[in-house]
Amino acid sequence: MPRTKSSKSTTSRFRSRSEHTLDSKGRLNIPSRFREVLQDHYQEKLMVTNWHKCLKAFPAKIWEQIETTLLVQGKKQPGMDSFRRYVISGVADCILDKQGRILLPQTLRADFELKKDVVLNGMLDHFEIWDKAAWEKERKLTRDKFSDFEQSLSTLGIL
Secondary structure, three states: OOOOHHHHHOOOOEOOEEEEEOOOOOEEEOOHHHHHHHHHHOOOEEEEEEOOOOEEEEEHHHHHHHHHHHHHOHHHOOOHHHHHHHHHHOOEEEEOOOOOEEEOOHHHHHHOOOOOEEEEEEOEOOEEEEEHHHHHHHHHHHHHOHHHHHHHHHHHOOO
């Protein structure tokens, strides 16, 4: 079925969660719904970097905006040099191959103990790559403190 403008708008963000297995070389299959977002709105290049408890994968265009913000405004924020050093030093250009996979560098896999089973979480403008066991712990922690979000959700008009 050919895409129309209305169907494109439904794939403009990274949504949902999926489980994947890294192959022996560290390649990760990107879900087709995430590839569609890249093809329709960006390019098939991801910038993957270390974050707090997982890797984050950004379309190159979004990542460039983050770098510009860190470069221009980040210098005005105390303590941001360490954050920039940590995040920028981990950045890897990851281009999708013909099978829709990216190669995660060994250093990034090792930092987050990504050995085989991983979970990809859509985060609207980017997605996260978690070790499956680490994600399960984080998911349970968030679920258990869900009521902590009610005030912010109410302020946003979501509740």
